[in-house]
Every structure is written in structure tokens, then in C-alpha cells.
Amino acid sequence: MSPLSLLARLGRLALGALAAVGRVALFAISTFTHMLRPPYYPREFALSLLQIGWLSLPVVGLTAVFTGGALALQIYAGGARFNAEAVVPQIVAIGMVRELGPVLVGLMIAARVTSSIAAEIATMKVTEQIDALVTLSTNPMQYLVAPRVLAALITVPLLVGIGDVIGIAGGYAVAVHNLDFNAAAYLKNTVDFLEPLDVISSLVKGAFFGVIAATMGCYYGMQSGRGAQGVGSATKSSVEAAAVLILAANFILTGVFFSL
Amino acid sequence: MTQDQSPPPMIRMDGIHKAFGSNRVLRGMDLSISRGSSMVIIGGSGTGKSVALKSVLGLIKPDAGAIYVDGKPAGSGDRDAFLARFGMLFQGGALFDSLPVWKNVAFRLQRGALKRPADEARAIAIEKLRRVGLKSDVADRFPAELSGGMQKRVGLARAIAAEPEIIFFDEPTTGLDPIMSGVINDLIREIVVEMGATAMTITHDMSSVRAIADTVAMLHDGVIKWVGPVADLDQSGDPYLDQFIHGRAEGPIEAVR
Numbered sequence: 001m002s003p004l005s006l007l008a009r010l011g012r013l014a015l016g017a018l019a020a021v022g023r024v025a026l027f028a029i030s031t032f033t034h035m036l037r038p039p040y041y042p043r044e045f046a047l048s049l050l051q052i053g054w055l056s057l058p059v060v061g062l063t064a065v066f067t068g069g070a071l072a073l074q075i076y077a078g079g080a081r082f083n084a085e086a087v088v089p090q091i092v093a094i095g096m097v098r099e100l101g102p103v104l105v106g107l108m109i110a111a112r113v114t115s116s117i118a119a120e121i122a123t124m125k126v127t128e129q130i131d132a133l134v135t136l137s138t139n140p141m142q143y144l145v146a147p148r149v150l151a152a153l154i155t156v157p158l159l160v161g162i163g164d165v166i167g168i169a170g171g172y173a174v175a176v177h178n179l180d181f182n183a184a185a186y187l188k189n190t191v192d193f194l195e196p197l198d199v200i201s202s203l204v205k206g207a208f209f210g211v212i213a214a215t216m217g218c219y220y221g222m223q224s225g226r227g228a229q230g231v232g233s234a235t236k237s238s239v240e241a242a243a244v245l246i247l248a249a250n251f252i253l254t255g256v257f258f259s260l
Numbered sequence: 261m262t263q264d265q266s267p268p269p270m271i272r273m274d275g276i277h278k279a280f281g282s283n284r285v286l287r288g289m290d291l292s293i294s295r296g297s298s299m300v301i302i303g304g305s306g307t308g309k310s311v312a313l314k315s316v317l318g319l320i321k322p323d324a325g326a327i328y329v330d331g332k333p334a335g336s337g338d339r340d341a342f343l344a345r346f347g348m349l350f351q352g353g354a355l356f357d358s359l360p361v362w363k364n365v366a367f368r369l370q371r372g373a374l375k376r377p378a379d380e381a382r383a384i385a386i387e388k389l390r391r392v393g394l395k396s397d398v399a400d401r402f403p404a405e406l407s408g409g410m411q412k413r414v415g416l417a418r419a420i421a422a423e424p425e426i427i428f429f430d431e432p433t434t435g436l437d438p439i440m441s442g443v444i445n446d447l448i449r450e451i452v453v454e455m456g457a458t459a460m461t462i463t464h465d466m467s468s469v470r471a472i473a474d475t476v477a478m479l480h481d482g483v484i485k486w487v488g489p490v491a492d493l494d495q496s497g498d499p500y501l502d503q504f505i506h507g508r509a510e511g512p513i514e515a516v517r
Contacts, residue, residue, distance in 0.1 A: 039371060047358075124356075131319050132354035135347075136368045136418075137340045 024241075027219045028211075031149050034141040044147040052113050052148070052214070053155030057162065059112055063104050064096070064163040068170025071095055076179050088181065089189035092171035097198045098258070101164035103250050106209030109156055110242035114217040117148055118238035121221025122231040130222070145218040149211060156210025157203040164202055201257040208253060209246045216242040268331035270295040270426060270458040271316060276325035277482075278311050285311050286322070287482030293475075295330075298452050298459040300469045300490075302504060303479035304513060309462035310351075312479065313428050316460075317346060329426070340372055347419035347457075351431040353411040355403035355418070362399035365389060365417045374422050388417040392447055409440040416444070420451055427452065429461040433468050445471035466505055469493070478504060480513060 001009075071092050079085045121144060124130050133140050168190060175181040220238035224230045271293040278286040285308035293299040301309050314320040316327055318335050327334040335342065355364045365385035369376045376384070386396045392413040403411055412432065419427055432448060433441035445468050452459045452472075461472050469476055473490040478501050486498040493505060503511030 127352055128350045128354040129356055131314070132348070132350055132356070134319060135317055135343060137343045137372050138367075 024215075024219055027222075028215050030141055031145050031215060031218070034139065035146040035150050037142075039142060041143055041147055044143060045151055048148045048151030049155055051116070052109070052151050052210075053158065056109060056112055056155075056159055059108050060105050060159050060163045061166050063108050064101065064167035065170035065173075067100055067104055068092060068096055068167035068172075069174040071100065071167075072171035072174040072179065076175070085179075088171070088175050088179065089186045090193040092175075093168055093190045093194050094198060096167035096171070097164045097194060097202045099250075099254070101167055102160045102202050102205035102209060103246070105156065105160045105163045105206065106213065106246040106250070107243055109152070109159070109210065109213045110216075110239055110246060113152065114213045114238050114242040115235050117214060117217030118221040118224075118235045119231055121218060122224030122234040125222065125224045126226055126230055140222070145222070148218060149214040152210035152214035153207055154210075156213070157206035160202055160206030160209075161199075164199075197257065201253065204257075205250060205253050208249050212245045212249060213242045216245065267295060268328070269293055270297075270330055271460065272328040273312065273316070274326045274328075276312065276315060276327065277323045278308070278315065278320065279323055285482060286315075286325075288325070289479065289483055291477055291484055291487070293458060293460055295458055296456050298449075298461070298472055298474045299477060300461045300463060300473035300475070301477045301479055302463060302466075302469060304504070305464070307479050308482055309479055310430060313430060313460060313462055317343070317348070317428070344368075344372075344374060344422065345425045346428065347422065347424035347426070348428040349412070349415045349419045349430065349432055351434055353403070353408075353415040355411055355414055357403055360400050360402055361389070361406070361414050362386065364403065364414060365399075365421050367418065368422045384421060385417070388421050389414070391420070391451070392417045393443070408435050409437075409443070412436065412440075412444055413447070416447060416451070420455065423455060424457065426458045426460070427455075429459065429463075429472075431463055431465075432461065432472075433463065433465045438467075441465065441467060442471070448472050469505075480504075 072088050075088045075091045076085050079087055121130075124144070130140050130144075133143060172183070172186055172190070175186055176183045216238045220234040220241070224234035269292040271291070273289055273291045276286050276289040277284070285306075289308070289312060291299075291301075291312070301312065303309050311320055315322050316329070316334060318339075329342070329345070355361075356367070359367070362382050362385040363370070365388055366381035368374055369381040369384060370378070382399070386399050389396065389398060394410065394413050394417070398406070398410065398414070403414065406414065416432075419429075429448060432444050436444060448459070448461070449472055451457075459472070461468070463469060470490060470493075475487065476490050476493055477487040478485045478498070480500050485500045486496055488496060493501070496502065499512050502508075503513050
């Protein structure tokens with residue numbers, strides 16, 4: 001391959017990537033404008049709150065409790081190398097609240113909610129239900145997309161908050177029952193060490209991750225190709241995009257909150 | 261000087277072109293459907309029948325040409341008011357899986373300009389279900405619990421729920437056995453006549469054509485090859501139409517497209 005054709009190929013790839021970013025950005029802007037103007041669909045919104053928030057609690061809770069417990073064991077074992085076993089409560093708290101809580105909840109939401117939204121909307125697309133909505137004078141952006149993204153914006157920060165608490169509780173349980181930490185001292189160290197900014201950053205990350213997860217599910221669902229393969233491809237792409245964007249957003253938000 | 265006092269056709273398509281990539285599906289389609297008549301468009305798979313129908317509704321934007329509904333350009337004015345004039349039966353029913361049957365039928369009656377109280381909307385839905393031959397106990401079932409024929413009937417009930425002036429039927433008998441196809445064809449004919457609606461149907465099914473149509477148009481190579489009354493179908497002398505209605509492999513229409 002000549003240098004010129006290689007350059008042309010790279011250029012096409014770059015243009016394609018930029019066009020994709022542009023399409024997603026326009027979709028996100030359109031979603032937010034549709035959230036603000038009537039008609040509103042309270043039933044769809046309530047169902048989305050249930051699906052995204054309430055029904056995600058078990059998987060979020062289990063992820064957080066096991067991660068908190070494993071974190072306590074790791075910090076204890078690692079800290080023992082330089083006589084720093086006592087920092088387990090502080091590191092579990094900061095690790096869960098600043099990083100692991102929001103990121104793991106975000107990724108679990110990407111796995112559970114993004115895939116579900118993408119598959120549902122893609123199936124509606126290939127079975128002409130989206131066209132049927134339009135012919136029934138109902139805007140799919142307002143009926144399908146806006147309620148889901150708004151529900152994720154509200155519920156995922158709450159899930160992150162709950163995940164943070166359960167993760168710390170997991171670390172506490174392991175530290176107190178397996179590593180002989182004093183229960184009261186563990187709790188005091190946890191509370192004393194956490195700062196308001198830690199909690200705020202966790203919840204703000206949750207809001208961003210929720211919007212990313214729901215928007216990617218809706219976007220890829222609405223863009224789905226035909227047939228079962230189209231639905232499968234939309235679902236796979238939505239989860240991949242949501243997971244990568246959540247991790248990238250986490251890096252940027254961590255920088256904004258703690259390094260600037 | 262005399263002026264033409266005849267009303268404009270309910271639907272007029274002038275020189276519609278639509279391509280998907282290099283595939284030029286419609287290549288200057290012209291068609292006129294008069295008010296209160298039942299037009300059936302026939303043609304092979306992939307000849308653009310659904311594209312033509314969806315273009316009228318604005319679900320697909322033509323690359324060129326103009327579409328008029330009741331003498332006004334389609335898509336001009338209030339979109340909701342425009343769409344409220346239409347009902348559509350989709351090929352697969354396109355019922356909303358998450359809603360019970362009655363909410364599917366009453367969907368348009370529960371929101372927007374045509375919104376009614378829930379009790380009234382449910383009563384209308386049950387009446388429309390009865391009109392298409394379904395009992396009221398179907399109302400609270402979900403679409404997935406119904407047979408293909410029942411789903412088509414529910415789709416038909418939804419299409420007529422708001423008593424539209426224009427009804428589109430996209431392959432209304434696809435996937436149904438001959439008896440159920442006959443039932444759906446008869447229902448469509450009865451309902452269209454009873455409501456005085458303008459109907460546009462696309463199908464491959466010649467029994468549907470003869471049961472539903474006042475006028476038949478044949479779409480091939482992106483243009484209307486023949487249009488005329490259903491009574492002239494067998495004496496058209498058009499080689500494309502003859503091949504299609506008799507299902508012959510030999511003729512001007514290539515079997516492999």
C-alpha cells in the first residue's frame with residue numbers, strides 16, 4: 001500500500017469517526033430538547049424508573065458488596081507489605097466512593113440497561129412499531145427516548161449512592177469478621193475520612209454514566225439494521241459504546257474533580 | 261372559459277424518485293387516487309410498493325417529486341393534523357408488545373388532539389374489536405398471546421379506531437392461511453365502503469386485489485406500468501401485468517431481481 005493510499009484510508013477512518021461522533025451528539029441534543037417540551041409520557045417515565053432504577057438494585061448491590069469485600073482483602077494484604085494494614089477503612093471508602101462505586105455501577109447499567117433498551121427499541125424498529133408510532137401522531141423521541149434517558153439521569157446517581165454504601169458495608173463486613181478490625185473504629189475512620197466532594201463526585205459521575213448508558217441504548221436501537229442480525233448488532237454496539245464512553249467520561253470527570 | 265370543478269384526487273404522487281445508495285427504487289412514479297376509492301398497488305418484491313406508501317406518510321423522504329393529499333402538499337401544515345387523517349395496517353401488525361390489545365387499538369385516542377377519557381377510549385376500542393370480529397375478552401390480552409390472524413384484526417381495529425379518511429394496508433394477508441386471508445379481505449372491503457374512506461393497499465396476493473380493489477396499479481422498475489379498473493385486469497393486454505397476475509416465470513419481468 002502506497003503512503004498516499006494509506007493516508008487516504010486513515011483520512012476516511014477519521015472522517016467516519018467524526019461523523020459518528022456528530023450523529024451521536026445531535027441525537028443527544030435532540031433527546032434533551034424533547035425532554036423539555038410536551039407532550040410528556042408519565043407512564044413511560046414511571047416504567048423506565050422501575051426498569052432502570054428499582055430492578056437494577058439486586059445486581060448493583062451484589063456487585064458492590066463483593067467489590068467492597070475484595071477491596072478490603074487486597075488493601076489489607078498489600079498494606080501489610082509496608083505496615084499499613086490500618087488504612088483499610090479509609091482506602092475502601094475512598095476507592096468505592098470516588099472510583100469503583102460509580103464505574104462498576106455504570107458498567108453494570110451498561111450491561112443490563114443499555115442492552116435491554118437497545119434490543120427493545122431495535123426490535124420495535126424492525127417490526128415497524130416505530131413507524132406505527134409515527135403514524136399514530138406520536139414522536140418516538142418523546143415517547144421512547146426522552147423518558148428512558150430522564151429516568152437514567154435520576155436513578156443511576158441513586159444507584160451509585162446505594163452501591164457506595166453497600167460496597168463500604170462489604171469492606172466493613174470483611175474487615176470486622178475476617179481481619180479483626182474494631183467495628184466502631186472502622187466506621188469512625190470511614191466517616192472521618194470521606195469528604196463532601198468525594199460523595200458529590202460519585203453522584204455526578206452516576207448522572208453522567210446514566211445518561212451515557214440510556215442514550216447509547218436508544219441511539220443504537222433507533223439506528224438498528226434489519227432482522228435479528230440488526231437487533232444483535234445494535235445491542236452489541238450499544239454496550240461497547242456505553243462501556244467505553246463511561247470509562248472515558250470517568251477519566252475526564254476524575255480529572256475535573258480531583259486534579260484541576 | 262370553464263373551470264374544472266371536480267375535487268382534487270385524495271392522493272396524488274407526481275414523479276416520485278427514491279434511491280437507497282445505488283438502488284434506485286422509485287424512478288418517477290406517478291399515481292392518482294380519487295376520494296373514496298380503493299386503490300391496490302401490485303408488483304414484485306422489492307419494487308418499491310412499501311416505499312411509495314411510506315413516502316405519502318412522510319416516513320420516507322422522496323429524493324424528488326411531489327405528493328399531494330387532498331390537493332395540498334403532503335407534510336405542509338400541522339404534522340399531527342395531517343397524520344390524524346390516516347390509519348395504517350402494517351404488514352406484521354406492528355402492535356406494541358408492552359400494551360394490552362385495547363390500549364393498542366385506542367392508542368391514538370389516549371393522547372394528542374383526539375384524546376378521550378380512558379373509559380370512553382376503552383369502549384371505542386372494544387367496539388372496533390367487535391367490528392373486526394374479535395370478542396371483548398381479547399381486549400386485556402397482550403399481542404404476543406394472539407394468533408397471526410387475530411393480530412391482523414387488532415391492527416385493522418387500530419387503523420380504523422379514529423375513523424380516518426384515508427387507510428393504508430401494507431400486505432394485509434401476508435402470512436395468513438387462505439381462509440383467514442379471505443376474512444381479512446372481506447373486512448377491509450366492508451370497512452372501507454362503510455366508512456367511505458380512501459384506501460391504498462399494497463399486496464402480491466391476487467385474491468386480495470380482486471376482493472379489495474376498485475382500481476389497480478402495477479409498479480415495476482420504479483414506475484407505474486399499468487393502472488385501470490379491477491374489472492379490466494384480465495383484459496389489459498399489458499405483458500407485465502399479464503405475467504404478474506398469472507404468476508408466469510417467463511415474460512418481461514425477470515424472475516431473478
